[in-house]
Amino acid sequence: MGQKINPLGFRLGTTQSHYSIWFSQPKKYSEDLQEDQKIRDFLKNYIQKKIRITSGNEGIARIEIQKRIDLIQVIIFMGFPKLLIEKRPRGIEELQMNIQKEFPYVNRKLNIAITRIPKPYGNPTILAEFLAGQLKNRVSFRKAIKKAIELTEQADTKGIQVQISGRIDGKEIARVEWMREGRVPLQTIRAKIDYCSYTARTIYGVLGIKIWICLNKEA
DSSP, rough: SOOOOOHHOOOOOOTOOOEEOOOOTTHHHHHHHHHHHHHHHHHHHHHHHHOOOOOOOEEEEEEEEEEEESEEEEEEEEEEEEHHHHHTHHHHHHHHHHHHOOOOOOOOOOEEEEEEEEGEEEEEEEEHHHHHHHHHTTTHHHHHHHHHHHHHTTOOSSSEEEEEEEGGGSSSSSSSEEEEEEOOOOOOOTTTTEEEEEEEEETTTTEEEEEEEEEOOOO
């Protein structure tokens, strides 16, 4: 088997569930899908601007959207929600008001909830943002990967694989470097694998970051 399939889509229905939960008419499906993407983009940009993070690590793991007839429920899974709440005491209320203004054409109520992830660095998206911040600060990629692996081990995971591709450390020739620690059974559907593909824009070019994290042993 090749490595062309997304590890999350590969495990849908077994250990992975959808991030968007709703039903739609065939003619309106594309509109609802674009609406979900616009909501996610708006929330990420808004939170990053309000927190004023320089490293680009806003701590958003994922955004789940559940749609009903009269309600759109948006659940933001964050690793560090205190950054939003402490810096802006009315952060959630302001976010609720701003998203209603941004999407006035939506004829349903928008409700936002924030859920904290107990072990942030056990999530590949948050870890990829941390790694991208290190690479933007010109930290050696080997040192950055080893630090990321140490943070993941503290989150009590079974294994991690990190891959970086592009002009690593500013070299003229692009290459692929990767490092693995523990067990990451990519071909086993029963193994709970979390995955992230992230783009880091550095001063010497664009780097692609891929992270696989094994959260538990296979059943």
